[in-house]
Amino acid sequence: MHDSYGGNVPAQPSAPGAAPLAAPGFGLGPTVTTTTEDFPAPGTAVPEGTAASSATGAPVKRGPVRDRYFDLLRAIALFRVVLYHLTGWAWLPLVFPSMGVMFALAGNLMARSLKRPAPQVIRSRVRRLIPPIWLLGAIGVTGMVLQGWGPDEDGHPGWWLLHLTFWILPVSDPPYAEGLPGIHGFIGDNWAADLAGPLWYVRAYLWYVLLSPFLLRALRALPLATIAAPIVLSAAFQLEYLSLPGERIPSALTDFSTFGACWIIGMAHQEGILQRLPRYVIPSVAPGIALAGLWYATNQNFSEGHDLDSIPLAQALWSCGTVLLLLHFSPSWSQWPRRLRRWDKPVTLLNSRAVTIYLWHNTCILIAATQWDRLWSIDVLSENYSWLLESPWPVLVLTWVLIGLCVLAFGWAEDLAAKRRPQLWPTDARKPAHSGPRPGPGAGSGPRSKGRSRARAG
Helix, strand or coil: CCCCCCCCCCCCCCCCCECCECCCCCCCCCCCECCCCCCCCCCECCCCCEEEECCCCCEEEECCECCHHHHHHHHHHHHHHHHHHHHCCCCHHHHCCHHHHHHHHHHHHHHHHCCCCHHHHHHHHHHHHHHHHHHHHHHHHHHHHHCCCCHHHHCCHHHHHHHHHHHCCCCCCCCCCCCCCCECCCECCCHHHHHHCCHHHHHHHHHHHHHHHHHHHHHHHCHHHHHHHHHHHHHHHHCCCCCCCCCHHHHHHHHHHHHHHHHHHHHHHHHCCCCCCCCCHHHHHHHHHHHHHHHHHHCCCHHHCCCHHHCHHHHHHHHHHHHHHHHHCCCCCCECCHHHHHHHHHHHHHHHCHHHHHHHHHHHHHHHHHHHHHHHHCHHHHHHCHHHHCCCHHHHHHHHHHHHHHHHHHCHHHHHHCCCCCCCCCCCCCCCCCCCCCCCCCEEECCCECCECCEEEC
Protein backbone atom coordinates (compact mmCIF):
# COMPACT_ATOMS: atom_id res chain seq x y z
CA MET A 1 0.00 0.00 0.00
CA HIS A 2 1.46 3.35 -0.99
CA ASP A 3 1.01 6.80 0.60
CA SER A 4 1.14 9.63 -0.46
CA TYR A 5 -4.28 14.64 -6.42
CA GLY A 6 -11.09 24.98 -18.18
CA GLY A 7 -9.08 27.53 -16.44
CA ASN A 8 -10.24 30.22 -14.13
CA VAL A 9 -11.79 33.28 -15.62
CA PRO A 10 -9.62 36.20 -14.49
CA ALA A 11 -11.43 38.52 -12.13
CA GLN A 12 -10.69 41.55 -10.08
CA PRO A 13 -10.85 40.73 -6.40
CA SER A 14 -12.65 43.11 -4.14
CA ALA A 15 -10.06 42.97 -1.39
CA PRO A 16 -6.51 41.76 -0.87
CA GLY A 17 -6.42 37.99 -0.92
CA ALA A 18 -9.75 37.69 -2.68
CA ALA A 19 -10.10 34.74 -5.01
CA PRO A 20 -10.63 35.11 -8.74
CA LEU A 21 -13.91 34.37 -10.39
CA ALA A 22 -14.10 30.93 -11.92
CA ALA A 23 -15.96 29.44 -14.80
CA PRO A 24 -19.70 29.05 -14.30
CA GLY A 25 -20.72 26.36 -11.86
CA PHE A 26 -23.82 25.07 -10.17
CA GLY A 27 -24.58 26.09 -6.60
CA LEU A 28 -26.62 24.32 -3.99
CA GLY A 29 -26.26 26.89 -1.26
CA PRO A 30 -23.62 28.77 0.68
CA THR A 31 -21.46 25.70 1.24
CA VAL A 32 -21.53 24.30 -2.27
CA THR A 33 -18.11 23.35 -3.60
CA THR A 34 -16.92 24.20 -7.05
CA THR A 35 -14.05 25.73 -8.95
CA THR A 36 -12.90 26.05 -12.52
CA GLU A 37 -14.21 23.76 -15.21
CA ASP A 38 -11.21 21.49 -15.41
CA PHE A 39 -9.35 22.17 -12.22
CA PRO A 40 -8.36 18.80 -10.73
CA ALA A 41 -9.08 19.92 -7.18
CA PRO A 42 -12.24 21.65 -6.08
CA GLY A 43 -13.07 24.87 -4.40
CA THR A 44 -16.33 26.19 -3.07
CA ALA A 45 -18.62 28.43 -5.04
CA VAL A 46 -21.10 31.16 -4.47
CA PRO A 47 -24.04 30.42 -6.78
CA GLU A 48 -23.73 31.88 -10.22
CA GLY A 49 -25.80 34.96 -10.74
CA THR A 50 -25.22 36.47 -7.31
CA ALA A 51 -25.97 40.14 -7.73
CA ALA A 52 -23.40 42.84 -7.10
CA SER A 53 -23.77 46.56 -7.65
CA SER A 54 -21.87 48.13 -10.51
CA ALA A 55 -20.71 51.70 -10.68
CA THR A 56 -24.02 52.61 -12.32
CA GLY A 57 -26.05 50.88 -9.65
CA ALA A 58 -27.18 48.12 -12.01
CA PRO A 59 -26.89 44.55 -10.72
CA VAL A 60 -23.92 42.66 -12.12
CA LYS A 61 -23.81 38.89 -12.24
CA ARG A 62 -20.77 37.32 -10.68
CA GLY A 63 -19.62 33.78 -11.28
CA PRO A 64 -18.57 31.32 -8.60
CA VAL A 65 -15.41 32.06 -6.66
CA ARG A 66 -12.69 29.74 -5.42
CA ASP A 67 -12.93 28.36 -1.93
CA ARG A 68 -9.65 29.29 -0.28
CA TYR A 69 -10.40 26.91 2.57
CA PHE A 70 -10.16 24.02 0.12
CA ASP A 71 -7.00 25.53 -1.34
CA LEU A 72 -5.55 25.65 2.17
CA LEU A 73 -6.46 22.01 2.82
CA ARG A 74 -4.78 20.96 -0.40
CA ALA A 75 -1.63 22.94 0.39
CA ILE A 76 -1.40 21.45 3.90
CA ALA A 77 -1.94 17.97 2.46
CA LEU A 78 0.86 18.42 -0.04
CA PHE A 79 3.30 19.76 2.55
CA ARG A 80 2.44 16.89 4.88
CA VAL A 81 3.10 14.36 2.10
CA VAL A 82 6.60 15.75 1.54
CA LEU A 83 7.35 15.80 5.27
CA TYR A 84 6.08 12.26 5.75
CA HIS A 85 8.05 10.88 2.83
CA LEU A 86 11.19 12.46 4.24
CA THR A 87 10.82 11.46 7.88
CA GLY A 88 8.58 8.39 7.81
CA TRP A 89 6.92 9.56 11.06
CA ALA A 90 3.97 7.21 11.51
CA TRP A 91 1.90 9.77 13.44
CA LEU A 92 1.74 12.26 10.55
CA PRO A 93 -1.10 10.45 8.68
CA LEU A 94 -3.04 10.52 11.95
CA VAL A 95 -2.60 14.26 12.37
CA PHE A 96 -3.67 14.92 8.78
CA PRO A 97 -4.64 12.13 6.34
CA SER A 98 -3.44 13.92 3.22
CA MET A 99 -4.45 11.34 0.66
CA GLY A 100 -7.99 11.01 1.93
CA VAL A 101 -8.36 14.80 1.92
CA MET A 102 -7.02 15.19 -1.61
CA PHE A 103 -9.20 12.41 -3.00
CA ALA A 104 -12.23 14.00 -1.32
CA LEU A 105 -11.45 17.37 -2.88
CA ALA A 106 -11.03 15.73 -6.28
CA GLY A 107 -14.32 13.87 -5.92
CA ASN A 108 -16.04 17.11 -4.99
CA LEU A 109 -14.90 18.78 -8.18
CA MET A 110 -15.69 15.75 -10.29
CA ALA A 111 -19.31 15.76 -9.12
CA ARG A 112 -19.66 19.42 -10.01
CA SER A 113 -18.03 18.96 -13.40
CA LEU A 114 -20.34 16.08 -14.27
CA LYS A 115 -23.08 18.63 -14.84
CA ARG A 116 -21.46 18.55 -18.27
CA PRO A 117 -21.35 15.42 -20.48
CA ALA A 118 -19.28 12.70 -18.83
CA PRO A 119 -17.01 11.94 -21.84
CA GLN A 120 -16.07 15.62 -22.07
CA VAL A 121 -15.22 15.80 -18.37
CA ILE A 122 -13.17 12.60 -18.41
CA ARG A 123 -11.25 13.69 -21.50
CA SER A 124 -10.47 17.01 -19.83
CA ARG A 125 -9.20 15.35 -16.65
CA VAL A 126 -6.96 12.97 -18.56
CA ARG A 127 -5.63 15.74 -20.76
CA ARG A 128 -4.61 17.85 -17.77
CA LEU A 129 -2.86 14.99 -16.02
CA ILE A 130 -0.96 13.17 -18.76
CA PRO A 131 1.62 15.72 -20.11
CA PRO A 132 3.42 16.09 -16.73
CA ILE A 133 3.54 12.27 -16.55
CA TRP A 134 5.05 12.10 -20.03
CA LEU A 135 7.71 14.61 -19.04
CA LEU A 136 8.55 12.59 -15.92
CA GLY A 137 8.69 9.39 -17.97
CA ALA A 138 10.81 10.89 -20.73
CA ILE A 139 13.46 11.92 -18.21
CA GLY A 140 13.16 8.93 -15.88
CA VAL A 141 12.93 6.12 -18.41
CA THR A 142 15.79 7.61 -20.42
CA GLY A 143 17.95 7.62 -17.30
CA MET A 144 17.00 4.01 -16.51
CA VAL A 145 17.86 2.85 -20.03
CA LEU A 146 21.20 4.65 -19.91
CA GLN A 147 21.99 2.71 -16.73
CA GLY A 148 21.31 -0.60 -18.43
CA TRP A 149 17.59 -1.17 -17.95
CA GLY A 150 16.05 -2.86 -20.97
CA PRO A 151 13.75 -5.55 -22.42
CA ASP A 152 15.56 -8.40 -20.70
CA GLU A 153 14.57 -7.09 -17.26
CA ASP A 154 11.07 -8.58 -17.49
CA GLY A 155 12.27 -11.83 -18.97
CA HIS A 156 10.48 -11.17 -22.25
CA PRO A 157 11.01 -8.14 -24.52
CA GLY A 158 7.37 -8.11 -25.57
CA TRP A 159 6.09 -7.75 -22.01
CA TRP A 160 8.61 -5.02 -21.29
CA LEU A 161 7.53 -3.01 -24.30
CA LEU A 162 3.85 -3.58 -23.52
CA HIS A 163 4.22 -2.45 -19.93
CA LEU A 164 6.04 0.72 -21.07
CA THR A 165 2.69 1.90 -22.43
CA PHE A 166 1.64 2.50 -18.83
CA TRP A 167 4.02 5.48 -18.91
CA ILE A 168 1.77 6.86 -21.66
CA LEU A 169 -1.59 6.11 -20.01
CA PRO A 170 -0.97 4.97 -16.40
CA VAL A 171 -4.10 2.90 -15.84
CA SER A 172 -1.74 0.44 -14.15
CA ASP A 173 1.59 0.93 -12.42
CA PRO A 174 4.32 1.78 -14.96
CA PRO A 175 7.44 -0.41 -14.87
CA TYR A 176 10.73 0.86 -13.55
CA ALA A 177 14.24 -0.47 -12.97
CA GLU A 178 14.73 -1.83 -9.47
CA GLY A 179 18.06 -1.72 -7.71
CA LEU A 180 19.80 0.76 -9.98
CA PRO A 181 23.00 2.17 -8.54
CA GLY A 182 22.96 5.80 -7.64
CA ILE A 183 24.89 8.50 -9.42
CA HIS A 184 27.81 9.10 -7.08
CA GLY A 185 27.60 12.39 -5.27
CA PHE A 186 24.26 13.32 -6.82
CA ILE A 187 21.48 10.80 -6.13
CA GLY A 188 21.27 7.64 -4.04
CA ASP A 189 20.71 4.01 -4.95
CA ASN A 190 17.44 2.69 -6.36
CA TRP A 191 16.44 6.18 -7.50
CA ALA A 192 14.05 4.78 -10.14
CA ALA A 193 11.81 3.31 -7.43
CA ASP A 194 11.52 6.72 -5.81
CA LEU A 195 10.81 8.43 -9.10
CA ALA A 196 8.04 5.96 -10.02
CA GLY A 197 6.59 5.61 -6.51
CA PRO A 198 4.08 8.51 -6.66
CA LEU A 199 2.49 7.12 -9.82
CA TRP A 200 0.24 4.83 -7.78
CA TYR A 201 -1.77 7.95 -7.02
CA VAL A 202 -2.10 8.86 -10.69
CA ARG A 203 -3.38 5.37 -11.45
CA ALA A 204 -5.92 5.53 -8.63
CA TYR A 205 -7.02 9.03 -9.65
CA LEU A 206 -7.58 7.96 -13.26
CA TRP A 207 -9.76 5.04 -12.21
CA TYR A 208 -11.83 7.25 -9.89
CA VAL A 209 -12.33 9.66 -12.78
CA LEU A 210 -13.39 6.89 -15.15
CA LEU A 211 -15.83 5.43 -12.61
CA SER A 212 -17.23 8.74 -11.35
CA PRO A 213 -20.29 8.87 -13.65
CA PHE A 214 -21.40 5.50 -12.29
CA LEU A 215 -20.48 6.39 -8.70
CA LEU A 216 -22.49 9.60 -8.93
CA ARG A 217 -25.58 7.76 -10.15
CA ALA A 218 -25.24 5.21 -7.35
CA LEU A 219 -24.71 8.01 -4.80
CA ARG A 220 -27.91 9.76 -5.83
CA ALA A 221 -29.87 6.52 -5.63
CA LEU A 222 -28.34 4.94 -2.49
CA PRO A 223 -26.13 7.48 -0.67
CA LEU A 224 -25.26 5.52 2.45
CA ALA A 225 -24.66 2.23 0.67
CA THR A 226 -22.45 3.89 -1.95
CA ILE A 227 -20.27 5.60 0.66
CA ALA A 228 -19.98 2.42 2.71
CA ALA A 229 -19.25 0.09 -0.23
CA PRO A 230 -15.50 0.88 -0.55
CA ILE A 231 -15.00 0.39 3.19
CA VAL A 232 -16.80 -2.96 3.04
CA LEU A 233 -14.53 -3.94 0.13
CA SER A 234 -11.48 -2.83 2.10
CA ALA A 235 -12.59 -4.96 5.05
CA ALA A 236 -13.07 -7.95 2.75
CA PHE A 237 -9.50 -7.61 1.50
CA GLN A 238 -8.03 -6.89 4.93
CA LEU A 239 -9.78 -9.80 6.65
CA GLU A 240 -8.97 -12.11 3.70
CA TYR A 241 -12.56 -12.84 2.82
CA LEU A 242 -11.61 -11.78 -0.71
CA SER A 243 -8.34 -12.44 -2.51
CA LEU A 244 -7.32 -12.14 -6.14
CA PRO A 245 -4.35 -13.57 -8.00
CA GLY A 246 -1.55 -11.46 -9.38
CA GLU A 247 -0.40 -8.05 -8.25
CA ARG A 248 -1.76 -5.31 -10.52
CA ILE A 249 -5.49 -5.87 -10.01
CA PRO A 250 -5.33 -6.46 -6.23
CA SER A 251 -3.14 -3.36 -5.84
CA ALA A 252 -5.59 -1.21 -7.81
CA LEU A 253 -8.60 -2.54 -5.91
CA THR A 254 -6.87 -2.03 -2.57
CA ASP A 255 -6.19 1.62 -3.34
CA PHE A 256 -9.72 2.08 -4.66
CA SER A 257 -11.28 0.57 -1.55
CA THR A 258 -8.98 2.49 0.82
CA PHE A 259 -9.79 5.98 -0.48
CA GLY A 260 -13.02 5.37 -2.40
CA ALA A 261 -15.21 6.49 0.50
CA CYS A 262 -13.31 9.81 0.64
CA TRP A 263 -13.83 10.40 -3.09
CA ILE A 264 -17.55 9.62 -2.77
CA ILE A 265 -17.90 11.79 0.34
CA GLY A 266 -16.46 14.67 -1.68
CA MET A 267 -19.09 14.02 -4.34
CA ALA A 268 -21.81 13.84 -1.68
CA HIS A 269 -20.74 17.20 -0.29
CA GLN A 270 -20.95 18.78 -3.73
CA GLU A 271 -24.36 17.21 -4.31
CA GLY A 272 -25.65 18.66 -1.05
CA ILE A 273 -26.33 15.23 0.43
CA LEU A 274 -24.24 15.87 3.55
CA GLN A 275 -25.79 19.30 4.04
CA ARG A 276 -29.29 17.84 4.11
CA LEU A 277 -28.44 15.75 7.16
CA PRO A 278 -29.26 17.18 10.60
CA ARG A 279 -26.27 19.20 11.79
CA TYR A 280 -25.55 16.86 14.68
CA VAL A 281 -25.26 13.66 12.62
CA ILE A 282 -21.76 14.00 11.15
CA PRO A 283 -20.09 15.35 14.35
CA SER A 284 -21.67 12.40 16.17
CA VAL A 285 -20.82 9.65 13.67
CA ALA A 286 -17.50 10.73 12.10
CA PRO A 287 -15.36 10.50 15.28
CA GLY A 288 -16.66 6.96 15.84
CA ILE A 289 -15.62 5.94 12.32
CA ALA A 290 -12.16 7.43 12.76
CA LEU A 291 -11.69 5.86 16.18
CA ALA A 292 -12.74 2.48 14.79
CA GLY A 293 -9.88 2.81 12.32
CA LEU A 294 -7.47 3.75 15.09
CA TRP A 295 -8.67 0.85 17.22
CA TYR A 296 -8.12 -1.58 14.37
CA ALA A 297 -4.67 -0.11 13.72
CA THR A 298 -3.60 -0.61 17.33
CA ASN A 299 -4.64 -4.25 17.04
CA GLN A 300 -2.46 -4.63 13.93
CA ASN A 301 0.87 -3.66 15.51
CA PHE A 302 0.47 0.00 14.63
CA SER A 303 2.19 0.93 17.87
CA GLU A 304 5.26 -1.09 16.89
CA GLY A 305 6.44 1.24 14.15
CA HIS A 306 3.89 0.58 11.46
CA ASP A 307 1.78 3.31 9.93
CA LEU A 308 -1.70 3.57 8.47
CA ASP A 309 -0.44 2.97 4.95
CA SER A 310 0.43 -0.61 5.85
CA ILE A 311 -3.09 -1.18 7.26
CA PRO A 312 -5.56 -0.27 4.47
CA LEU A 313 -8.74 -0.81 6.48
CA ALA A 314 -7.50 1.43 9.30
CA GLN A 315 -6.47 4.04 6.74
CA ALA A 316 -9.90 3.86 5.08
CA LEU A 317 -11.79 4.37 8.35
CA TRP A 318 -9.52 7.08 9.75
CA SER A 319 -9.50 9.03 6.47
CA CYS A 320 -13.26 8.69 6.06
CA GLY A 321 -14.00 10.04 9.53
CA THR A 322 -11.55 12.90 9.21
CA VAL A 323 -12.79 13.93 5.77
CA LEU A 324 -16.38 13.97 6.99
CA LEU A 325 -15.44 16.39 9.77
CA LEU A 326 -13.31 18.64 7.55
CA LEU A 327 -16.09 18.98 4.98
CA HIS A 328 -18.82 19.35 7.59
CA PHE A 329 -17.08 22.27 9.30
CA SER A 330 -15.96 23.85 6.01
CA PRO A 331 -16.14 27.65 6.43
CA SER A 332 -16.35 28.23 2.64
CA TRP A 333 -13.96 31.17 2.28
CA SER A 334 -14.51 33.15 -0.91
CA GLN A 335 -11.53 35.23 0.21
CA TRP A 336 -8.86 34.82 2.84
CA PRO A 337 -9.58 35.72 6.45
CA ARG A 338 -7.37 38.61 7.44
CA ARG A 339 -5.06 36.50 9.59
CA LEU A 340 -4.33 34.10 6.72
CA ARG A 341 -3.78 36.56 3.87
CA ARG A 342 -0.01 36.33 4.30
CA TRP A 343 -0.22 32.73 3.07
CA ASP A 344 -1.96 33.60 -0.18
CA LYS A 345 1.09 33.36 -2.46
CA PRO A 346 2.58 30.07 -1.15
CA VAL A 347 -0.86 28.42 -1.06
CA THR A 348 -1.58 29.62 -4.59
CA LEU A 349 1.78 28.29 -5.79
CA LEU A 350 1.25 24.89 -4.18
CA ASN A 351 -2.19 24.60 -5.75
CA SER A 352 -1.00 25.80 -9.13
CA ARG A 353 1.85 23.30 -9.30
CA ALA A 354 0.50 20.40 -7.26
CA VAL A 355 1.05 17.85 -10.05
CA THR A 356 4.66 18.87 -10.58
CA ILE A 357 5.40 18.97 -6.85
CA TYR A 358 3.83 15.60 -6.21
CA LEU A 359 5.50 13.84 -9.13
CA TRP A 360 9.00 15.13 -8.40
CA HIS A 361 9.08 15.44 -4.62
CA ASN A 362 10.39 11.92 -3.96
CA THR A 363 13.31 12.45 -6.30
CA CYS A 364 14.01 15.81 -4.66
CA ILE A 365 14.04 14.14 -1.24
CA LEU A 366 16.53 11.53 -2.39
CA ILE A 367 18.84 14.10 -3.99
CA ALA A 368 18.65 16.37 -0.93
CA ALA A 369 19.40 13.48 1.43
CA THR A 370 22.30 12.31 -0.74
CA GLN A 371 23.85 15.78 -0.77
CA TRP A 372 23.34 16.29 2.95
CA ASP A 373 24.87 12.93 3.78
CA ARG A 374 28.08 13.93 2.03
CA LEU A 375 28.72 16.26 4.96
CA TRP A 376 29.47 13.20 7.11
CA SER A 377 32.80 13.00 5.33
CA ILE A 378 33.82 16.31 6.91
CA ASP A 379 35.41 15.28 10.21
CA VAL A 380 34.71 18.49 12.11
CA LEU A 381 31.01 18.17 11.31
CA SER A 382 30.67 14.45 11.96
CA GLU A 383 32.55 14.69 15.27
CA ASN A 384 30.99 17.85 16.68
CA TYR A 385 27.67 18.36 14.90
CA SER A 386 26.31 14.86 14.38
CA TRP A 387 22.98 16.04 15.84
CA LEU A 388 22.66 18.51 12.96
CA LEU A 389 23.60 15.95 10.32
CA GLU A 390 20.99 13.56 11.70
CA SER A 391 18.26 16.21 11.76
CA PRO A 392 15.62 16.02 9.01
CA TRP A 393 14.97 19.79 9.02
CA PRO A 394 17.95 20.93 6.92
CA VAL A 395 17.11 18.18 4.42
CA LEU A 396 13.50 19.39 4.35
CA VAL A 397 14.64 22.91 3.51
CA LEU A 398 16.96 21.63 0.79
CA THR A 399 14.16 19.42 -0.54
CA TRP A 400 11.86 22.41 -0.98
CA VAL A 401 14.62 24.35 -2.72
CA LEU A 402 14.93 21.47 -5.20
CA ILE A 403 11.14 21.29 -5.53
CA GLY A 404 11.19 24.99 -6.39
CA LEU A 405 13.72 24.28 -9.14
CA CYS A 406 11.45 21.52 -10.46
CA VAL A 407 8.55 23.98 -10.50
CA LEU A 408 10.65 26.32 -12.63
CA ALA A 409 11.95 23.56 -14.88
CA PHE A 410 8.85 21.38 -15.34
CA GLY A 411 5.81 23.34 -14.15
CA TRP A 412 5.13 24.67 -17.63
CA ALA A 413 3.82 21.21 -18.57
CA GLU A 414 0.79 21.81 -16.35
CA ASP A 415 0.04 25.06 -18.13
CA LEU A 416 0.34 23.46 -21.56
CA ALA A 417 -1.91 20.61 -20.44
CA ALA A 418 -4.49 23.20 -19.36
CA LYS A 419 -4.12 25.11 -22.65
CA ARG A 420 -3.08 28.29 -20.93
CA ARG A 421 -0.08 30.60 -21.15
CA PRO A 422 2.90 29.05 -19.31
CA GLN A 423 4.07 30.77 -16.12
CA LEU A 424 7.33 30.15 -14.31
CA TRP A 425 6.15 30.97 -10.79
CA PRO A 426 2.34 31.28 -10.53
CA THR A 427 1.65 32.92 -7.18
CA ASP A 428 -0.86 35.59 -8.19
CA ALA A 429 -4.35 34.52 -7.11
CA ARG A 430 -5.84 36.95 -9.62
CA LYS A 431 -4.43 34.85 -12.44
CA PRO A 432 -5.60 31.37 -13.38
CA ALA A 433 -4.27 28.95 -10.83
CA HIS A 434 -4.97 25.27 -10.87
CA SER A 435 -3.83 22.33 -8.83
CA GLY A 436 -3.53 18.80 -9.95
CA PRO A 437 -3.95 15.33 -8.71
CA ARG A 438 -3.37 15.05 -5.34
CA PRO A 439 -0.89 14.34 -3.78
CA GLY A 440 -0.91 10.90 -1.29
CA PRO A 441 0.41 7.64 -0.14
CA GLY A 442 3.10 7.53 -2.78
CA ALA A 443 6.63 6.47 -2.31
CA GLY A 444 8.16 8.07 0.69
CA SER A 445 11.34 7.95 2.62
CA GLY A 446 11.91 6.35 5.91
CA PRO A 447 13.57 7.85 8.96
CA ARG A 448 17.02 9.26 8.33
CA SER A 449 19.98 7.71 10.07
CA LYS A 450 23.62 8.61 10.27
CA GLY A 451 25.20 8.83 6.86
CA ARG A 452 22.15 7.45 5.10
CA SER A 453 18.72 8.49 3.91
CA ARG A 454 16.51 6.30 1.84
CA ALA A 455 13.25 6.98 0.04
CA ARG A 456 10.67 4.37 0.83
CA ALA A 457 7.63 3.34 -1.06
CA GLY A 458 5.05 3.49 1.65
